[in-house]
Amino acid sequence: MKTFYLFISFCLACSITTFAQINQKNRVIVLTDIEADPDDTQSLVRLLLYSNQIDIKGIVATTSCWLQNRIAPESIERVIRAYGKVQPNLLKHEAGFPKPETLTALIKKGLPEYGMKGVGDGKNSEGSDWIIKVLEEKDDRPLWISVWGGVNTLAQSLEQIRKTKSKKEAQRLISKLRVYTISDQDDSGIWIRNNFPDLFYIVSPGDFYASATWTGINSYINGIDNSVISNNWIAQNIQQDHGPLGSEYPDVAWGVEGDTPAFLSLIPNGLNEPEHPEWGAWGGRYELYKPDFSKTKKGGSIVTIAPETRPIWTNAVDNYTPYIPKEYGRSVKRDTITFKDNKVTLWRWRDDFQNDFAARMDWCTQTYEEANHPPIPELTHSDLLTVSSGEAFSLDAFKSTDPDGDNLSYLWFHYPEESSYKEKIDLGAENVHIVNLRAPEVEKKETVHFILKLSDKGSPALSRYKRVIVTVLPN
Template sequence: MPTRHTGTAPSRLRRGTVAAIAVAVTATGALAVAGRADAAAGCRVTYSVTSQWPGGFGATIDVTNLGAPLSDWTLKFSFSAGQTVTQLWNGVVNQSGSNVTVINAEYNGNLGTNATVTPGFNGSWTGSNPAPTAFTLNGTACTGSTTPTTAPPTTAPPTTAPPTTPPPTGDSTKARVIAMTDGEVDDRSTMIRFLMYASDFDIAGIVQTNSKYQKSGHSRDKWVEAQLTKYAEILPNLRRHNPNYPDASQLQSVLRVGNENSNDLNVAPPSMATKNTPGEQLIINVLLDSDPRPVHVMAWGGANTLASALWRLRTSYSSADFNRAVAKVRIYCIWYQDGGGQWIEDNVREAYINEAYRWDNVWDYQSLSGPSPDYVKAYMTSSWLNTNVKSGHGPLGSMYPQSFVSEGDTPSFLHEIANGLNAHEDYTLGGWGGRSAYDDPGNKPRHLTDTTISDDGDRNKMYWRWIPAVQNDFAARMDWAVSSSYNGANHQPKAEVVGASRRDVSPGQVISLDASPSTDPDGNVLTYRWWQYGDADSVAAKVSINNATSQNAANFVVPNEPGKQVHIILEVADNGTPNLTSYRRLIFTIR
């Protein structure tokens, strides 16, 4: 990202919302539920097409277990018009012909009575796109009612104390990312934070590019290699706090150079002088591999290398390969720093692409606009940086190139950090990486931007509201770099709730909010706060949450707005040093 500029957002940006096509579905079949003998079994499914474009569509499947609690689940259904699931999240998919099987991911196998799980997917279609009409859960038809079953009894899993060391996270729970960087000074700052969070996502590539501000790029400086060398030095300590940090050699193996030709900055892919770069080919290979997870491609500089990859996929690969690749990609651009982002927006309208413009008003704290409180700015000062990153926090922290917080590209991966907000699933949900809205869904159904929206009337608050938690979390990671024992630093609490994260509710229903399953790995005292993220949800009402700072006595009344959603955020903070915050997002759909 370039040095901060001033000025207004481009006038071409328009405000819009995504039209969702919701189809309620009930079906017939049988279910074998793990539970006591003669326990009731049953399920309800709501299938919703959330967006559709020529040849492709996105959908969600709300699956509610009406019977005895399940320790794992398998959902089956069939398409009737040859549709194909190209990628799926919140589960593992297998498709044979028209028959689709979705089994739970490692993190969402437990499905209590009346709990809901929501697999989502992108798919392809030709001709027509009718909704499936028959679903089964563990073999039982989802009719919306229950039937008795004689499943043998099972023993409930034993209750265990919170672990004293964090367990490894399965790859299927992580977001996949590719970082594209032009190597400017703020990119080098962002990369330090990026490496400190390498445990939280799967880094599929680091591609060095250029931008209109760094016209020839900086791969020749070998700055990424230098940071990886320092990362390797602190890796033993990092793994004492989280065993999921990758080897430096693994990260080195996915480092590539893309297009750094200054003559190609504003040239459409067909006419680029530099094509088929190693960085471009890495992007193609990742988008075409067998891993079904979305790939979050983050443009810290220009997007020409990615644009060329998508052009080659369209012109040199099969239509099936192109559709599969485009369905997987999630693009987060820190501005459009060359012609690539705009070319993708205009020519690959199937691609999910986000323009982020507002972050530069936050990280450059001295010119932070709007009514942000002074305590937010305090987390962006030179004093904070020296105390928590540059001084006494290991060789990687000491490499931080600036004397102030210079990280113009950091929000591009903050959504992928495992903090419980799960905003990487949908950038409109809002989280540490900001919040966006669809710009022109009728014309460009997959284009998002942050320029036309606000949180609580402040156009920058979708970013700065999270700053204290974000910076404290980074400070704790830097403590990990120099702490050789798990007990020598603080770790994130685990925010948990009673019940599913997504639930169907009725107008006037009183909803109890219970965070009693939340834990802290360090035994710290926890505090709780429940709040409505009204800018991210769709109800017009401002929900009043009673006992909003209670662990298990909070509640609210569902507004009379059928078809809308209420988003409630649970914040769980510890009293460690620094104090850390984790979240759980609850989405209530009013039926």
């Protein structure tokens, strides 16, 4: 009888997960300078573990400032072969993991030329043609270009669209593109932004080793526990005793998984809203503005940087005080240290997405009963609320469940940087399923973003989220 109920619970969890994926799956084409640094291979291992939740439409081998004259599609194929050996076991945990043959067919080649040398007449490649082909498909979803190296393959696609399509058709195709590039790793990035001013583009220009948001994934932060990016953690949770895919995960040479932020925000977890970079997510938080070039740090890359000619989605700052476990009484408390910079917009979620990665690595070899699976947050009300100034209201996640039957922990908090209302809001005991609040007194319409972080007590502990946007109207 117990086995029957476990089976029913598993089927319900799968149906809920599958339904969410159908409605939230994001299309992505990856441009990777794999073999320039081991971190591209590391990021590819992680990406494949989410290939049932992200609609991978292409993986293009490209150049970069660190790999200027060759490409390495065979390295992509090697990782996919390892994925193929664990794909049947992954399907025991969630539906939708594609066959390795499907992914192998998506490997494409960019030109083995650096930057703008690979853009212009006669510079089409398998990769640039493929981007256009996917863009032209009858699919209304945006197409994300996740750039781990140089971006000249996309530049050539855009150049071809501009030359061969009507102005109206070119605008239609380009409006479907969303670009997240790990800084500028060739000279075609600034060319794209200057020549296609309406293109949605996330980038940290300038000294991408020192000041970029994406470096929050592997930066050592004084005052917090950094163990989830340690070599020991990686060996125990990813590389060793986790099957063929974990065996392909290389040791850190420069920085662990520097390319992963280019797709982290595409994972459907209840927090990530890719169309709203200003809301904050696993891949960081970004705001749309034209950076002050006089304040842009120069150095750290051989790519020459130049003033931005239009607004881009780029570095934003969070003022963040972590919650930490408390041994007695209320189970969490605010830490005594507060962090304020752009990198914190990403690393504040680092424990969560690293634990999620570790759990999925477990799926490569473990049975459903042995492994942990993420909890399922569910509200008793809409995630869009409207209240009047001073009105009492509640936030309640009473219906939340866990597919493994694990005990659940709740944490509600106000995210002021996402909200128009910036003042502190006291939630009382924020670690219960329901919090009772009173709307702030306002003189104009304000929005307040509240985040629920729902975590289980499995191993590793996994978290999912709900975002509630409360509109407060003046009396």
